[in-house]
Amino acid sequence: MSASVAQNLIAEAATRVGRPRVSFEFFPPKTEALETQLWESIARLAPLDPSFVSVTYGAGGSTRDRTHRTVSRIVSETALKPAAHLTCVAASREEVDGVLRDYWNAGVRHIVALRGDPPGGVGAAYEPHPQGYAGAAELVQGARAIGDFEISVAVHPEKHPASPTWAHDIENFKRKLGAGATRGVSQFFFDAEVFLRFRDRLAGAGVTAPVLPGIMPISNAKGLAKMAAGCGASLPKWLTNLFDGLDDDPETRKLVSAATTAQLCAQLAAEGVEDFHFYTLNRAELTLAICRILGVRAAEAQA
Numbered sequence: 001m002s003a004s005v006a007q008n009l010i011a012e013a014a015t016r017v018g019r020p021r022v023s024f025e026f027f028p029p030k031t032e033a034l035e036t037q038l039w040e041s042i043a044r045l046a047p048l049d050p051s052f053v054s055v056t057y058g059a060g061g062s063t064r065d066r067t068h069r070t071v072s073r074i075v076s077e078t079a080l081k082p083a084a085h086l087t088c089v090a091a092s093r094e095e096v097d098g099v100l101r102d103y104w105n106a107g108v109r110h111i112v113a114l115r116g117d118p119p120g121g122v123g124a125a126y127e128p129h130p131q132g133y134a135g136a137a138e139l140v141q142g143a144r145a146i147g148d149f150e151i152s153v154a155v156h157p158e159k160h161p162a163s164p165t166w167a168h169d170i171e172n173f174k175r176k177l178g179a180g181a182t183r184g185v186s187q188f189f190f191d192a193e194v195f196l197r198f199r200d201r202l203a204g205a206g207v208t209a210p211v212l213p214g215i216m217p218i219s220n221a222k223g224l225a226k227m228a229a230g231c232g233a234s235l236p237k238w239l240t241n242l243f244d245g246l247d248d249d250p251e252t253r254k255l256v257s258a259a260t261t262a263q264l265c266a267q268l269a270a271e272g273v274e275d276f277h278f279y280t281l282n283r284a285e286l287t288l289a290i291c292r293i294l295g296v297r298a299a300e301a302q303a
Helices: 003-017 032-048 064-077 093-105 136-146 166-179 192-204 221-231 237-243 250-270 285-294
Strands: 021-026 053-055 082-087 110-114 150-155 183-188 211-215 275-279
Touching: 021 032, 021 285, 032 285, 053 064, 064 082, 064 093, 082 093, 082 136, 093 136, 110 136, 136 150, 136 166, 150 166, 166 192, 183 221, 183 275, 192 211, 192 250, 211 250, 221 237, 237 250, 250 285, 275 285
Parallel strands: 021 053, 021 275, 053 082, 082 110, 110 150, 150 183, 183 211, 211 275
Antiparallel strands: none
16 A cells, blocks of 8 residues: 555545544553553553553453552552553452452542453463353453453454354354453454454344454564464465565564554444554554544544
8 A cells, every 4th residue: 555545545544533542451460661651652652542551460360469569659650541451361250349348449440351361371271270260251241340440351253263253253252242241352463454354254143232343453473473373363475575674674673563553443434443553562662653644633633
């Protein structure tokens, strides 16, 4: 897609839906340097007035304390609306309910309820904790019993790797919605048609709940291939070809990433998509550039 075509798509989308809504995902940092990077990124992206910002939760609750500290700081030091990730893995209902109560008492009103990856890693057989929630639908129901949370859940536009059929996958999403989930947030993808076909499948199954496309700006092509393989996301050959030979050229990688991700968002916007959820990897530059191309700017810039 040429730059002019992308610009035309964005202009056409703007006349239909106006300014898109955005949300951002961050992860809790492990080191002081990464802590500084995270809060610099939050400071740069906060003026875009995101609908919410989510903070991930490590496998088996491995980042529980760091996630809680990050979310609590967002509540106390910013005007942003944090959404705290929570999983069922390797924890009893009592332990998970305790985390939910801690979040509620800290002022958190939005949960991203996830089954979570098995302790053995992606691809290993999932075994629920004997005293725990069996999956995300039960977790949603449990969260609703604790407080009047807004609840987001995960969906997979290319089908969850563990789902035997599309019908099974969509029924699982319906169970989560029936338990009280508010919306779906999709796994990342790199071809607009993947998400649009998924949206059609949901509509055909009678699902009317909003689903936000998950957008992953590419900063490290090799790392991304590993992530994509783990979650069942396909990488188009044309996309990987664009990054061939750029392993030692980060500046060119950023330019290619900004262009391809903006084109993806423009195609989605032209098809009526109004919300975009960005997996920032705690870096602001690419997400900020893509949001600007979509017409999402700070309030002062808009004025």
